[in-house]
Amino acid sequence: MVDIKHQNNAIADFIFQLRKERNLSFADLEELTGVSRGVLHKIEIGETKHPEYKTVKAISPVLLVPYFQVIEGYIENENRVDTLLEILADIISREETCSLAPKVALRLLESPNKGTEESLQRLFNFTQSIKDNSLKVTLFEVIIQYSRWHGTMPYLAKGLFQKYLIIRLDLKQMEESFFDGKEILKYTDFLSHEEKITYYIRMGLQAFALKKHEEWC
Missing domain, CATH: 1.10.260.40 (lambda repressor-like DNA-binding domains)
Structure with missing residues (x-):
């Protein structure tokens, strides 16, 4: 040393x-x-x-x-949303740095250079563009938690909805995803008309598959 x-x-x-x-x-x-x-x-x-x-x-x-250590130190003093998005895109393409994604995402949302809703929208759009569903869920969870902390209901609703759409596809998580899906019911006013239709159809089918009609209706 x-x-x-x-x-x-x-x-x-x-x-x-x-x-x-x-x-x-x-x-x-x-x-x-x-x-x-x-x-x-x-x-x-x-x-x-x-x-x-x-x-x-x-x-x-x-x-x-290691590159992981370089980036972990670098983001501590980075406030530019564009740069943080660039870093996020870079680290998720590398296996050795992918685990830094939630930290970079949270740093982006905490940036004083942009308003809360603008930062949430940019991270939401970025997350939507990712192909890896596991990573998508991880970043939507950051959006969900941050939105809870700041009372930003539209992004809490959209984050919960997008996470639900992904995890419900995993048969091993049917019970868990149904439980998560029920939470969205409290925030449907913040979803678009199309999102509401999709939500009710998917939850209805899942309730039928799990024999939870009474719990859902």
Whole structure:
């Protein structure tokens, strides 16, 4: 383990550690990463407190720490929703960083740069575009929990509804998804007309399959 130079700037620390352990000049590091030595120098000395994400991505493959650790530290000081969405798209494409998705999603929703509903809508749209159902459920759960905390009923309803549509397809979760589906009944006023129709049809069919007509009707 080498010395830490800037304890509040993880990227600067990582660059410093790399150069010291491998005896690299800024010119050497520029050749390895494609990032100019001037930019690298400013990051290491702390002049650039929070480098662009594209710079961090370029540097990270040669650092002495896992990409997971680099990104986990980076998002602590990132407030730009566009950048957080870019990071979210990047980490879910990598098996080693996919588990960071809920943390990045929550960071996005907590960003002071956008209003709560705008951030929720952007995360909701992003989540809808994902193909992996398991990951979708994970991100919808972030939306659901955040919406509960902030009393944002439309996104609580939509998050619950979208999660229900996914988990009801898993026969092993029929009972659980039916229970979750019943909760949506309290928030149907916040669903669109089409969503309401879909909801009642799916729940009616599920109640029939589970022989829970009395519980549903």
